[in-house]
Amino acid sequence: MKSLILTDKFKIKNSIKLDSGEYIDSCEVAFKTFGELNKKKTNAILVCHALSGDQFCSEINPFTMKKGWWNILIGPGKVIDTNIFFVICSNVLGGCMGSTGPSSINPNTKTNYGLKFPVITISDMVKVQEKLVSALGIKKLFAVIGGSMGGMQTLEWATRFSSKVNVAIPIATSYRHSAQNIAFHEIGRQAIMADPVWNKGNYYKTKKEPKGGLSVARMIAHITYLSEHALQRKFGRNLQNSNFFSFNFDTDFQIESYLKHQGSSFVERFDANSYLYITKAMDYFDLSARNGGLSRVFKNSNVNFCFFTFTSDWLFPTSETKTIIKSLNSSNSLVSFVEVKTDKGHDAFLLEEPEFHATLKGFIEGQIGKHGI
Amino acid sequence: MKKNLRNDLFVISKLINDKEKILDVGCGTGNLLDFLLKTKKADCRGIEISQSGVNECVKKGLSVIQGDANYDLDDYPNNAFSTVILSQTIQAMIFPDVVIKNLIRIGRRAIISFPNFGYWKVRRDLLVGGKMPKNNILPYEWFDTPNIHLCSSKDFQIFCEKNKIIIEKFICLSEKGNQMKTNYFSNLFAYQVIFCVSKKKKVDKNKLC
Numbered sequence: 002m003k004s005l006i007l008t009d010k011f012k013i014k015n016s017i018k019l020d021s022g023e024y025i026d027s028c029e030v031a032f033k034t035f036g037e038l039n040k041k042k043t044n045a046i047l048v049c050h051a052l053s054g055d056q057f058c059s060e061i062n063p064f065t066m067k068k069g070w071w072n073i074l075i076g077p078g079k080v081i082d083t084n085i086f087f088v089i090c091s092n093v094l095g096g097c098m099g100s101t102g103p104s105s106i107n108p109n110t111k112t113n114y115g116l117k118f119p120v121i122t123i124s125d126m127v128k129v130q131e132k133l134v135s136a137l138g139i140k141k142l143f144a145v146i147g148g149s150m151g152g153m154q155t156l157e158w159a160t161r162f163s164s165k166v167n168v169a170i171p172i173a174t175s176y177r178h179s180a181q182n183i184a185f186h187e188i189g190r191q192a193i194m195a196d197p198v199w200n201k202g203n204y205y206k207t208k209k210e211p212k213g214g215l216s217v218a219r220m221i222a223h224i225t226y227l228s229e230h231a232l233q234r235k236f237g238r239n240l241q242n243s244n245f246f247s248f249n250f251d252t253d254f255q256i257e258s259y260l261k262h263q264g265s266s267f268v269e270r271f272d273a274n275s276y277l278y279i280t281k282a283m284d285y286f287d288l289s290a291r292n293g294g295l296s297r298v299f300k301n302s303n304v305n306f307c308f309f310t311f312t313s314d315w316l317f318p319t320s321e322t323k324t325i326i327k328s329l330n331s332s333n334s335l336v337s338f339v340e341v342k343t344d345k346g347h348d349a350f351l352l353e354e355p356e357f358h359a360t361l362k363g364f365i366e367g368q369i370g371k372h373g374i
Numbered sequence: 375m376k377k378n379l380r381n382d383l384f385v386i387s388k389l390i391n392d393k394e395k396i397l398d399v400g401c402g403t404g405n406l407l408d409f410l411l412k413t414k415k416a417d418c419r420g421i422e423i424s425q426s427g428v429n430e431c432v433k434k435g436l437s438v439i440q441g442d443a444n445y446d447l448d449d450y451p452n453n454a455f456s457t458v459i460l461s462q463t464i465q466a467m468i469f470p471d472v473v474i475k476n477l478i479r480i481g482r483r484a485i486i487s488f489p490n491f492g493y494w495k496v497r498r499d500l501l502v503g504g505k506m507p508k509n510n511i512l513p514y515e516w517f518d519t520p521n522i523h524l525c526s527s528k529d530f531q532i533f534c535e536k537n538k539i540i541i542e543k544f545i546c547l548s549e550k551g552n553q554m555k556t557n558y559f560s561n562l563f564a565y566q567v568i569f570c571v572s573k574k575k576k577v578d579k580n581k582l583c
Contacts, residue, residue: 307432326439327449337432338439339425360429367435 007063008033008056008099011133023119027108030133031099032091035059035075036083038137044374045139046081047130048090049147049154052279053271055098058090059083065270070351080362085374086143091133093126095278103274104205116202121278123286127157141165143374148172148350149317153286159304160288168368170361172309173350175321176295177287182316185225186280189218193273202274215273216264223263228313228346232256295328306336307364309357311349337364378405381551382487382566383461389485389543389570390414394456397421397481399443400463404431421446444468447476455481462511464488465521483542483572492526492561511566527560527567534571543570
């Protein structure tokens with residue numbers, strides 16, 4: 002009989018000290034695994050999800066009944082082959098798919114955290130993941146991989162826990178959030194907070210959610226995930242329902258309809274407060290601000306890196322990754338890098354990109370040859 | 375063991391000592407780096423402009439960055455490598471002078487190989503045939519060639535002299551890829567040439583006092 006449990010959960014007994022100085026008690030981590038851990042426990046790959054992602058990176062997401070967000074890449078016989086690898090993916094700290102976050106019940110007060118939830122950072126997320134990986138008995142991960150915010154976590158793993166990682170694959174990411182990135186996030190947060198239903202984060206008992214605000218936040222963010230060229234190619238100035246303008250403020254253009262759909266489907270599966278916390282964590286991320294700059298951070302790292310960027314990604318442009326590579330070069334690290342030609346923008350890392358997938362497959366095979374599993 | 379390796383690359387590989395730290399600029403599919411890794415236990419890195427090339431390299435487990443030697447060499451720190459290799463690529467560089475100076479800045483020495491434009495058949499093609507020279511290593515038409523900065527072995531020697539670059543070794547290869555003795559006529563009879571160069575060591579002024 003198939004298990005009725007939709008996701009595994011791991012409870013951290015001790016309280017965790019966060020970067021902010023605050024503590025989280027009885028933190029829970031919701032996670033999914035795919036494939037089987039080998040006897041030596043050397044075939045584990047940790048997959049880190051992006052801002053709106055979750056632990057359901059492969060197979061069917063039992064909540065949305067849609068394919069997992071990286072199903073294209075992860076599964077039996079795929080680029081990340083679950084016949085070979087044991088894939089772990091956990092919902093980030095602050096998330097809303099089962100891991101402890103602002104919508105969870107605070108064990109001390111027995112009510113939802115809301116804005117009482119402490120502000121978290123990317124490194125807090127990674128600290129929690131590390132506890133999960135250790136609890137699974139894994140001393141060293143074969144690889145950590147992730148795109149966008151998942152790439153930030155990957156970089157965090159490669160610096161904070163470098164001795165526990167053989168291979169790091171950061172994709173479409175950066176060592177810090179730029180002013181423009183922060184600006185777009187702030188608009189999203191302001192949209193949520195301007196929604197009267199939001200009520201300073203206390204909406205869990207009202208049975209209403211600040212869907213209007215969250216959906217605007219998602220619409221804005223979604224534009225940053227696409228390229229201007231891809232938008233033009235997909236939608237142009239095409240009209241949605243008729244050949245004539247409506248001369249009112251209903252949906253005229255296909256692009257309007259598309260964004261509204263993105264917004265409305267997102268609010269069904271995401272918590273507005275989680276959106277605030279996770280975007281803030283991304284904004285705080287800056288490896289170059291740490292102990293003596295970027296090259297110090299990577300010094301003496303034995304991790305094998307392979308970076309990917311996409312030509313039309315203007316949210317995390319190639320120049321950001323090149324800055325990291327410069328530091329890795331000066332600290333004599335093992336680093337590979339590919340810039341994939343595509344017009345699909347930042348989202349390309351989630352989509353069918355044969356060149357990206359071929360290089361990633363080659364890199365993983367090369368690393369199997371090097372490290373063995 | 376030599377299999378898959380181009381003749382000039384095999385000659386270059388013989389110049390490398392065990393456990394050297396190597397950067398191959400324009401490493402293609404990584405055959406030379408892979409060979410040096412296996413036979414010399416070299417610590418290998420590469421730069422390659424084509425994605426397909428990088429693809430093949432990472433498959434071999436090599437650490438290779440997709441990049442353009444015209445611009446990306448600036449990012450490497452001084453003396454980061456014992457040897458930097460640039461094989462059959464200098465003639466396609468936009469700024470060959472800048473690239474050469476970068477090579478000997480990044481590496482303690484640079485090994486540079488290129489088709490010799492002073493080769494007698496090349497001269498003959500233009501002199502007698504009146505057409506742009508073509509051969510196995512210069513296979514392109516005048517309008518689609520990436521080779522925009524061709525030079526003869528003599529040109530290269532003059533460049534080194536003017537820029538105070540030391541030529542440590544000069545190797546000539548015949549059309550069949552065999553190593554030839556170097557002499558006064560090398561610029562006429564060498565099909566390909568390999569130069570091993572380094573920067574002039576700065577004289578320590580304190581020691582002179």
